[in-house]
Amino acid sequence: MEHPMDAVIVGAGPAGIGMALTLDKLPGIRYCILESDRIGESFRRWPQQTRLITPSFHSNPFGLADLNAVNEPSSPAIYTGAEHPSGEQYANYLGFMAQAHQLPVVSGCKVQQVQALSDGGFHLVTEKGPLATRFLIWATGEYQFPDLQPFPGASLCPHYAQVSSWADFDAPACTVIGGYESGVDAAFHLVQLGKQVRLLVRKSTWDPDGSYDPSLSLSPYSRERLYQAVDSGRLEIVFGVNVVKVVRGSAGNWRVRAADGRHWECAQPPILGTGFLKGGGARQIADLWEWNEEGRILLSDADESTRTPGLFLVGPQVRHDHRIYCFIYKFRQRFAAVASQIAQRLDSDPSALQGQGGAWGPFGNSDCCEGCEC
């Protein structure tokens, strides 16, 4: 069957835009990017005060690409003038990249349904009509898919991903649940705004027990800010807390219960910094992936679905054994592996991709973490 598209990328975040910049190097390829809202939509929804935790620095001419760049020559540090860009600044960088490279992005075009065809290829139902493609690259991220039910009563609490500004919290005291990046970020900003904050954590993610991988332990940027918040005297950290329930008290307050019987009364609903759904946006097409018992997606060496040939995953959900690709500087290393698979099957010349990955660091295209801690 002849498909009008060789490849469709779903999602125009850093994974979708970066993947498109790589695919664009293949001569004659017919592809497009479908985005449900705007380019960089997840970043545009970040709380106003949130900043990228990985620093941006224009080290590119010396073979070390900016950690937050989606292709080798560009640098968010140069574009935004910031070492830790805001969500909006980063989204604008993505928009600039799409425009400068004339990427075929269709905004306001949510992919509503995907059908894998028996003779290969995919039939997509989108907000702007049907579309058929030979290859499908899923790049829908995690941020817009928060886990809103980590324990009973969680629906009473705002999730980090539902906050547009920490200044909207007008109570003098707040409770935050979760001790990794988003919980610590929430606590830091609330302390900055003069609040008294109680942070309930299972265990410290800032005393690494053997691993310095930022996918597993708190980044230096957040660690520094956490110590700053502690020094203010307005942050109380309670360790060993496994929250099992939040209930409304008779006095109109909120009660947080832990597995060990401890509980805390809050005048405001506690804030959830408890993370996102495993698989994130890939759950929209859950049947097309094979899932392991931990709720992770199984992929081939080229990041292709082990259940549906022709379907590829790019972005923070990609994992290979102990390697977790949940930062931009990590998952961009996989773009060339996906593009070269597609090039081979389209009989396109993959030599156009040569050199891709060179400035991504000493580990080459696909094995970002070989030989390091993560």
Ligand SMILES: Cc1cc2nc3c(=O)[nH]c(=O)nc-3n(C[C@H](O)[C@H](O)[C@H](O)COP(=O)(O)OP(=O)(O)OC[C@H]3O[C@@H](n4cnc5c(N)ncnc54)[C@H](O)[C@@H]3O)c2cc1C
């Ligand atoms: C608070 C916070 C701070 C972070 N800081 C950093 C950092 O400093 N450095 C770093 O590397 N990473 C950081 N991350 C992680 C980083 O944001 C993610 O890894 C990154 O956004 C993933 O990019 P993505 O393109 O896969 O997903 P997204 O940026 O979420 O993009 C996915 C896109 O897909 C679209 N979409 C979803 N479903 C559909 C559909 N059905 N049809 C069409 N379009 C669809 C969405 O609208 C969205 O635009 C942070 C995350 C958080 C939450």
